[in-house]
Amino acid sequence: MYYSATQSAAAALMKGVFMQEMNLDQTRLCQADQAASLTVIDCQFLNIVLTDRPVDLPSGFWEDHPLFEFLIPLSPIPRFQVGDRELNCLPGCLLPIAPGTRHGVLNGCQGVSLIQIFVGRDYLDRLSGQMGSPRSLAEFVSDALPLQPDIQHMIDRLIQEYRGSAAGREVLMSSLAQVLVILLIRHYSQPAAQPEIADPGRLKDEQFRFQKVLSFMQEHYCMHMSIDKLASQCGMNSFHFIRSFKKQFAVSPYNYLTCIRITNAKRLLIRTNLSVAQIGRQCGFPSASRFSAVFLKDTGLTPTRFRRSRKAP
Structure with missing residues (x-):
């Protein structure tokens, strides 16, 4: 269920997304993993990517992908572009990125440490519905927002369980991952604007x-x-x-x-x-x-x- 030499399809996708964003190709996978000490924690519906050692981010846009991404910088990332916005991402913040949104570092950045959380859209929408949220599907502000302490704590607990071998590890990790998604929705989703259906014959x-x-x-x-x-x-x-x-x-x-x-x-x-x-x-x-x-x-x-x-x- 969790990331190992035999990856699940979800873990393979997350790792592929990370490789795209870091501008890595398949032939350099082993070398890149050793250089970056990349860890992928696979909880099926949620995946966490950790850079255990600093990495260099390439200039320009990263490829977009069909997942919700929550970026947590552990070192400064200046001039980070999300869509048409330019942000300075500092430690202690969290940046939500919606599916299909192009994002990246304008001038590149060396020696970066970060955490990326990836969540599938269908799962996030379904869980939001179970929470009885009146909010529209998957609406998040793409901005460098304060990292909430309970989210930081939940990430730390997930990493701790992943690195341990106690009984019930997989069950507990799945439960912690679900709580983490609930907290992300609770803290960072926003009420959606209710669109007015326009008359195609009366546009301006x-x-x-x-x-x-x-x-x-x-x-x-x-x-x-x-x-x-x-x-x-x-x-x-x-x-x-x-x-x-x-x-x-x-x-x-x-x-x-x-x-x-x-x-x-x-x-x-x-x-x-x-x-x-x-x-x-x-x-x-x-x-x-x-x-x-x-x-x-x-x-x-x-x-x-x-x-x-x-x-x-």
Whole structure:
């Protein structure tokens, strides 16, 4: 279950992400591991990467990846770029980085020690729903925020258990990892802006360039839509599309599409007798459990309770 010579798929992915960010290739893996004393703690849904010895960070952007990343510098990292923001990351801070966000050091940085926490989006969203959070899916401020003492303590406990061999080690590590994700959500997630669904025929100024993609989302919200597919509707690359869309509509394309799906789900829950699973599928959710989790976070109610509250007695 935990990182060893035989990695799980999750640990392999985390290590691959780290290698991309450190600009390392597969042929240098052993040499790089020895030089950096890289440790990967694999808890399946959460992985922690430690640099036991200082590393040199290359200049320019690191590759983006589909995971939530929480970066904790143990030494100063000046001029750290996240999207279009430039930050000075100092020891004692934590920097949340959303999936798909390009980030890196503008001028490179030598002798850096850090901790990286990686969490899969689906797990983080699902756990947030179980917490009964009214917050939208996975909204975090990309800023150098104070590292909370309870999070530092939980990381220390995880590392301590990983390096030990006491009975119940794996069970305890899994529990500690879940508590760590809960604390990350509690301390660093923010209330999401509730997007207003725009009329594609009544856009203003720079919003006109998104007319085609807005119409596409409203007409085909029941389909699976990747960011690349949405970006292609505007003739943009994914990075530029996400940044420009959020600038114009104050929310990400992902949250805007989710709003369209939830709005239509509410209509079907009130006006039809379709099952929750059927409505979820018709509104573009891959499963009933996923639909319920997203709906709960958006409205504070499960689909069933929402339906009962809106139906006439």
